[in-house]
Amino acid sequence: MKYLILIYTNPEARRLWERLPEAEQAAGLRAYAALNEDLVASGEMIVSESLADSSLARQVTVRDGQATTTDGPFAEVKEQLAGFYLVECDSIERATEIAARVPEAEAGVVEVRPVRTFSGLDM
Amino acid sequence: MTAPTEIGSLLRELAPQVAGRLVRRYGDFDNCEDAVQEALLSAAQQWPVDGVPDNPRGWLITVAARRLIEMMRSDAARRRRELTAALLEPPDGDAAAEDDTLTLLLLCCHPALTPPSQVALTLRAVGGLTTAEIARAYLVPEATIGQRISRAKQRIKASGAEFRLPPPAQRSQRIAAVLQVLYLIFNEGYTATSGPALLRVELTAEAIRLTRQLHALLPDDGEVAGLLALMLLTDARRPERTRPDGALIPLAEQDRTRWDKRAVDEGTTLIARTLAVGPVGPYQLQAAIAAVHAEAPSAEDTDWPQILGLFDLLNILAPGPMVTLNRIVAVAMVHGAQEGLRQLAATEDDAALTGHHRVNAVRGHLLEMVGDREAARAAYLIAARRTLSVPEQRYLEARAAALRPSPISG
Numbered sequence: 284m285k286y287l288i289l290i291y292t293n294p295e296a297r298r299l300w301e302r303l304p305e306a307e308q309a310a311g312l313r314a315y316a317a318l319n320e321d322l323v324a325s326g327e328m329i330v331s332e333s334l335a336d337s338s339l340a341r342q343v344t345v346r347d348g349q350a351t352t353t354d355g356p357f358a359e360v361k362e363q364l365a366g367f368y369l370v371e372c373d374s375i376e377r378a379t380e381i382a383a384r385v386p387e388a389e390a391g392v393v394e395v396r397p398v399r400t401f402s403g404l405d406m
Numbered sequence: 407m408t409a410p411t412e413i414g415s416l417l418r419e420l421a422p423q424v425a426g427r428l429v430r431r432y433g434d435f436d437n438c439e440d441a442v443q444e445a446l447l448s449a450a451q452q453w454p455v456d457g458v459p460d461n462p463r464g465w466l467i468t469v470a471a472r473r474l475i476e477m478m479r480s481d482a483a484r485r486r487r488e489l490t491a492a493l494l495e496p497p498d499g500d501a502a503a504e505d506d507t508l509t510l511l512l513l514c515c516h517p518a519l520t521p522p523s524q525v526a527l528t529l530r531a532v533g534g535l536t537t538a539e540i541a542r543a544y545l546v547p548e549a550t551i552g553q554r555i556s557r558a559k560q561r562i563k564a565s566g567a568e569f570r571l572p573p574p575a576q577r578s579q580r581i582a583a584v585l586q587v588l589y590l591i592f593n594e595g596y597t598a599t600s601g602p603a604l605l606r607v608e609l610t611a612e613a614i615r616l617t618r619q620l621h622a623l624l625p626d627d628g629e630v631a632g633l634l635a636l637m638l639l640t641d642a643r644r645p646e647r648t649r650p651d652g653a654l655i656p657l658a659e660q661d662r663t664r665w666d667k668r669a670v671d672e673g674t675t676l677i678a679r680t681l682a683v684g685p686v687g688p689y690q691l692q693a694a695i696a697a698v699h700a701e702a703p704s705a706e707d708t709d710w711p712q713i714l715g716l717f718d719l720l721n722i723l724a725p726g727p728m729v730t731l732n733r734i735v736a737v738a739m740v741h742g743a744q745e746g747l748r749q750l751a752a753t754e755d756d757a758a759l760t761g762h763h764r765v766n767a768v769r770g771h772l773l774e775m776v777g778d779r780e781a782a783r784a785a786y787l788i789a790a791r792r793t794l795s796v797p798e799q800r801y802l803e804a805r806a807a808a809l810r811p812s813p814i815s816g
Contacts, residue, residue, distance in 0.1 A: 284794075323553060324553065324557060325520075325553075325554075325557060326522065326523065326526075326550050326551070326553040326554030326557055327550075328550065329546060329547060329550060330547075371522070371546055371550065372522075373520065373521060373522065397794050398794070399794050399795065399796055399799075400794055400795055400796065
């Protein structure tokens with residue numbers, strides 16, 4: 284089963300992070316590195332990326348065949364997507380365990396979403 | 407000239423024999439398996455051009471042994487002196503080739519490994535598939551599968567497992583693990599309906615081939631025979647399982663004349679013969695249920711009391727959430743939908759079923775049977791929202807849409 288682990292952050296969590304002593308920031312980054320290494324070693328990692336600041340985001344809408352784009356940032360959005368992991372593992376319990384190791388889980392929110400598939404069991 | 411597909415099947419058939427021979431001779435499962443993989447790749451490139459050698463197995467063993475020696479040399483220069491003439495001599499003899507395949511299968515499904523690792527390693531070492539083929543079949547990056555395989559081999563090494571048949575006391579438990587892996591491979595192939603079929607190895611065919619091989623090695627094992635029969639009977643329905651647009655066709659609506667008759671016959675004969683011998687096990691019971699469905703000329707003619715009896719046994723031998731639900735469907739067919747709904751309500755405390763979309767799908771089905779259209783529609787819609795499968799979602803939404811109150815009927 285594939286699961287997408289979405290890492291959300293908010294301005295408050297970012298401020299917290301910026302106020303952290305350098306040693307603790309380094310520890311956070313090491314935690315990410317260790318998590319990545321473990322997932323690669325276990326064969327569960329499919330892809331993981333950290334996203335650039337949401338001020339660089341573009342929203343695209345198509346209405347009546349006309350595409351419109353709007354630039355970020357979107358101040359009204361409190362929780363913003365900061366990065367993600369796409370993993371393949373046995374169960375949602377295991378995916379949740381991985382999500383709990385994401386350092387952001389302590390300040391922001393980490394969400395686990397099962398990936399929909401094009402397969403179906405017999406009715 | 408031999409067609410590449412024929413060469414492909416020949417290579418897959420020989421893969422476990424070559425790997426078994428090498429590991430028996432040199433130990434070091436990890437490097438032997440890599441060496442065999444490279445020999446298979448060389449053969450896949452050279453044979454279509456140069457023709458298949460007179461002794462294909464001997465060719466593969468020689469090339470793999472040579473490769474292994476090169477690997478050992480580059481691996482550790484200090485070990486170079488230890489390479490004796492005996493090592494340079496390719497292993498020979500036909501003795502114990504069958505045992506080797508079984509031993510290899512048991513090693514690949516070692517209990518120290520996680521199921522995805524067991525699957526990947528089995529498909530490569532026993533199935534003779536390349537890492538790239540396995541990755542395509544599972545729609546994951548090749549590096550992920552490669553990592554799973556090398557990790558699995560490290561674990562086997564760390565567990566101290568040896569290349570020999572486990573003692574008889576452990577054997578049935580270890581074979582059960584192999585059956586579970588083969589069942590997983592089959593299911594993945596059976597449920598995956600998307601993707602460019604030509605590029606993907608047929609996992610169902612691969613699972614059936616490996617199970618057939620295991621059945622030939624262990625003809626008296628009822629559960630091995632049961633699993634093979636189950637796969638054959640399930641796979642027989644494939645031509646009628648989906649509509650051309652990919653939509654699912656439920657069992658009750660399938661045109662049974664389009665089921666693969668040869669597979670049905672083989673599966674039915676196999677399970678009838680196996681059940682007569684005993685002892686019965688979960689795979690045999692599931693195969694027997696599939697056989698009862700296959701024997702009915704149409705859904706209306708299904709012998710539901712017999713299916714219910716088989717589910718009752720399965721519920722004792724191998725209880726699980728899917729057995730519970732499918733048994734309830736059989737209960738409804740025998741004792742009526744009200745009784746089915748009553749038993750479904752009684753499963754509400756079952757943690758394994760909480761929030762599962764299948765509960766709502768079954769509830770919708772039973773409510774439809776008793777004529778409560780509005781409640782049935784609501785249940786189907788919940789199930790549609792919760793399923794992880796796109797075709798299943800479409801199917802459930804279609805069931806719900808069919809129950810929408812129409813302005814004409816009032």
